[in-house]
Amino acid sequence: MNLILLGAPGAGKGTQAEKICEKLGIPAISTGNMLREAMANGTEMGLKAKSFIDAGKLVPDEVVIGIIRERLQADDCKNGFILDGFPRTIPQAEALDQMGVRIDRVIDIEVPDEKIAARLSGRRVCLKCGATYHTEYKQPKTEGVCDVCGDKLVQRKDDMPETVLDRLKTYHEQTEPLKDYYAKKGNLRVVEGQEAVADTTALTMKALED
Numbered sequence: 001m002n003l004i005l006l007g008a009p010g011a012g013k014g015t016q017a018e019k020i021c022e023k024l025g026i027p028a029i030s031t032g033n034m035l036r037e038a039m040a041n042g043t044e045m046g047l048k049a050k051s052f053i054d055a056g057k058l059v060p061d062e063v064v065i066g067i068i069r070e071r072l073q074a075d076d077c078k079n080g081f082i083l084d085g086f087p088r089t090i091p092q093a094e095a096l097d098q099m100g101v102r103i104d105r106v107i108d109i110e111v112p113d114e115k116i117a118a119r120l121s122g123r124r125v126c127l128k129c130g131a132t133y134h135t136e137y138k139q140p141k142t143e144g145v146c147d148v149c150g151d152k153l154v155q156r157k158d159d160m161p162e163t164v165l166d167r168l169k170t171y172h173e174q175t176e177p178l179k180d181y182y183a184k185k186g187n188l189r190v191v192e193g194q195e196a197v198a199d200t201t202a203l204t205m206k207a208l209e210d
């Protein structure tokens with residue numbers, strides 16, 4: 001099954017992508033992770049992406065699309081894949097169509113902006129081991145210290161309140177129109193994000209069946 005997960009930053013797409021990956025045995029493809037990998041491996045597309053990021057610019061569509069095209073040709077995508085974070089704009093969705101990629105379902109995870117803002121602004125991460133915490137929902141044993149490796153916890157710039165508002169605005173302007181784009185094709189399913197991850201996963205799995 002070829003899937004796309006849509007939703008605002010902080011709506012829990014990444015977590016749901018991992019759950020579907022476990023249940024269906026198809027790879028979850030996160031554009032963010034792929035960009036980091038491509039840059040670390042120094043691939044042609046990775047080096048291109050790095051030149052934009054180092055200059056403080058957004059990675060342009062043609063580069064992101066190139067990286068996705070390379071990735072979807074890998075063997076592990078033969079039985080399907082879950083795209084998380086791509087497409088992010090109508091031109092990217094059109095590029096995916098032009099590649100001849102069939103999409104079976106688009107799952108849109110809906111969470112109100114206020115809830116997202118509260119979730120993201122409470123998030124703390126350990127830069128050393130990657131563990132994530134939350135000031136309300138997932139507190140470390142000692143405040144400000146990683147349970148796993150003992151390093152200090154920080155708030156990512158992405159999660160600071162003013163950045164969150166900017167990211168939500170960009171989402172509403174550029175990515176949300178994709179809901180209509182896929183609704184017209186008849187493969188959009190809307191899932192209301194729940195407080196408990198497992199509840200959202202149950203709704204998501206149901207949306208994949210109907």
Ligand SMILES: [Zn+2]
Pocket residue numbers: 126127128129130131146147148149150151
């Ligand atoms: Zn750590």
